[in-house]
Amino acid sequence: MTALTSACAVFATVILxxxxxxxAIQGITSLNFQFLIDTPKPxxxxxxxxxxxxxxxxxxxxxxxxxxxxxxxxxxxxxxxGKNWFGNIVRFVADTLIGIPSIIIGIFIYTLxxxxxxxxxxxxxxxxxxxxxxxxxxxxxxxxxxxxxxSMREGALALGAPQWxxxxxxxxxxxxxxxxxxxxxxxxRITGETAPLLFxxxxxxxxxxxxxxxxxxxxxxxxxxxxGPFEVEHAMAWAATLILVGIILMINILVxxxxxxxx
Amino acid sequence: MESKxxxxxxxxxxxxxxxxxxxxxxxxxxxxxxxIGPSGCGKSTFLRTLNRMNDTIPIADVSGTVExxxxxxxxxGTDVVALRRKVGMVFQKSNPFPKSIFDNVAxxxxxxxxxxxxxxxxxxxEKALRDSALxxxxxxxxxxxxxxxxxxxxQRLCIARALAVQPEVILMDEPASALDxxxxxxxxxxxxxxxxxxxxxxxTHNMQQAARVSxxxxxxxxxxxxxxxxxxxxxxxxxxxxxEDYITGRxx
Numbered sequence: 001m002t003a004l005t006s007a008c009a010v011f012a013t014v015i016l017x018x019x020x021x022x023x024a025i026q027g028i029t030s031l032n033f034q035f036l037i038d039t040p041k042p043x044x045x046x047x048x049x050x051x052x053x054x055x056x057x058x059x060x061x062x063x064x065x066x067x068x069x070x071x072x073x074x075x076x077x078x079x080x081x082g083k084n085w086f087g088n089i090v091r092f093v094a095d096t097l098i099g100i101p102s103i104i105i106g107i108f109i110y111t112l113x114x115x116x117x118x119x120x121x122x123x124x125x126x127x128x129x130x131x132x133x134x135x136x137x138x139x140x141x142x143x144x145x146x147x148x149x150x151s152m153r154e155g156a157l158a159l160g161a162p163q164w165x166x167x168x169x170x171x172x173x174x175x176x177x178x179x180x181x182x183x184x185x186x187x188x189r190i191t192g193e194t195a196p197l198l199f200x201x202x203x204x205x206x207x208x209x210x211x212x213x214x215x216x217x218x219x220x221x222x223x224x225x226x227x228g229p230f231e232v233e234h235a236m237a238w239a240a241t242l243i244l245v246g247i248i249l250m251i252n253i254l255v256x257x258x259x260x261x262x263x
Numbered sequence: 264m265e266s267k268x269x270x271x272x273x274x275x276x277x278x279x280x281x282x283x284x285x286x287x288x289x290x291x292x293x294x295x296x297x298x299i300g301p302s303g304c305g306k307s308t309f310l311r312t313l314n315r316m317n318d319t320i321p322i323a324d325v326s327g328t329v330e331x332x333x334x335x336x337x338x339x340g341t342d343v344v345a346l347r348r349k350v351g352m353v354f355q356k357s358n359p360f361p362k363s364i365f366d367n368v369a370x371x372x373x374x375x376x377x378x379x380x381x382x383x384x385x386x387x388x389e390k391a392l393r394d395s396a397l398x399x400x401x402x403x404x405x406x407x408x409x410x411x412x413x414x415x416x417x418q419r420l421c422i423a424r425a426l427a428v429q430p431e432v433i434l435m436d437e438p439a440s441a442l443d444x445x446x447x448x449x450x451x452x453x454x455x456x457x458x459x460x461x462x463x464x465x466x467t468h469n470m471q472q473a474a475r476v477s478x479x480x481x482x483x484x485x486x487x488x489x490x491x492x493x494x495x496x497x498x499x500x501x502x503x504x505x506x507e508d509y510i511t512g513r514x515x
Binding site (some may be wrong): 083149151152153154155156157158159160161162165169170173174 | 314316319321344345346347348351352354356358359360361362370371374375421424425428
């Protein structure tokens with residue numbers, strides 16, 4: 001039994017290593033500093049993913065800015081006050097939202113934001129990503145907070161702490177590292193989303209620092225390069241993929257480092 | 264003897280199940296009162312009605328009155344936060360927060376805004392730790408995790424945390440049941456020390472402990488108060504046959 005389970009564990013790890021090393025081998029050849037700062041150019045003139053990196057960062061930042069606080073607050077509500085019919089509805093809706101294909105979220109934002117604005121934009125892309133992130137953060141926050149022993153809440157209540165302070169400065173810090181892990185997973189997930197950005201942020205061939213304009217992203221740029229007819233474009237898609245995987249890996253490591261247990 | 268807490272006709276329900284029946288009891292100021300009785304007799308439930316800790320249970324229901332310094336704590340409009348500051352509590356399982364030793368003791372002071380400067384805060388933390396006989400053991404590592412302390416130290420830290428908000432009454436729910444004999448002895452010595460300044464109510468499973476630390480003892484069974492007397496009398500010549508049977512170990 002131990003042999004079987006450890007074989008499966010090795011299998012799961014090897015898959016990840018295979019993917020990463022294959023991407024590294026394919027991507028490393030076209031990777032250079034110019035590639036990281038250039039914008040896409042006509043085939044044969046080089047080109048890069050500088051604007052896509054900036055676009056991805058801006059849209060992810062917007063999504064985190066909205067999705068993280070709202071998601072954590074909703075999770076706190078569900079865990080601490082949500083043992084009623086309303087909590088059950090919120091929980092059910094969140095679980096359903098997690099299961100909805102991301103392209104449908106894209107269409108939703110297209111109707112809600114893109115059509116009234118009259119154009120695709122970084123704002124629309126960021127909002128779509130925020131909607132994807134929100135239920136994941138809310139549910140993981142709830143799970144993590146439920147793990148905090150009730151005796152700790154009672155200890156604080158018995159000192160004369162009002163309920164909201166108990167949630168805010170006893171329960172939340174105690175659950176922080178778990179919540180951060182959930183947030184990190186949600187962030188890694190949205191950084192890798194392509195479908196919801198196709199309708200909402202579209203793409204751009206230029207550096208764009210304004211949320212009201214169409215915005216490039218790594219994933220959409222990879223999609224464009226990979227579906228192009230030329231071998232150079234495919235090579236650039238691999239290089240961009242390597243960067244994307246590297247960024248996600250870095251987010252993971254950074255958050256693990258920042259939330260390591262102090263007490 | 265002045266009465267600090269006076270309970271009359273208290274009934275307590277978990278939903279439809281009645282856990283406490285018509286309890287009437289006076290707790291004198293600056294004395295130690297012990298609650299004894301077999302498991303499930305309602306002594307912990309009763310203790311938790313004294314600082315309204317049972318409010319956290321949605322299906323709980325109370326009738327009767329609990330007056331502390333003459334004020335009914337179940338009267339509408341009672342400030343529960345202020346009540347819990349006045350009536351501190353130490354739990355069966357030590358429950359330090361996952362913070363530093365200092366921050367644990369400072370928590371109640373900070374949330375209640377008791378201190379007026381950083382120096383005052385330090386002073387109050389030191390005093391609380393001295394009063395709980397923990398200062399000498401932790402003074403060099405106040406900024407390390409409270410979870411690194413031993414079980415007995417953690418429990419004394421929880422006592423320090425309760426003392427820091429300057430309560431008048433301290434409720435203890437089997438504070439030594441998870442500790443070894445030496446740590447238990449330290450807690451008991453502490454209880455005897457603390458009664459000079461505080462009114463203490465202690466729930467215990469340990470009959471010898473009740474005999475050693477308390478001035479008065481209340482014996483509960485199946486949610487009813489069977490006998491309430493001076494500890495000395497209770498353990499030598501109880502009024503009730505049931506008390507005698509329990510104390511001599513015939514059941515329970």
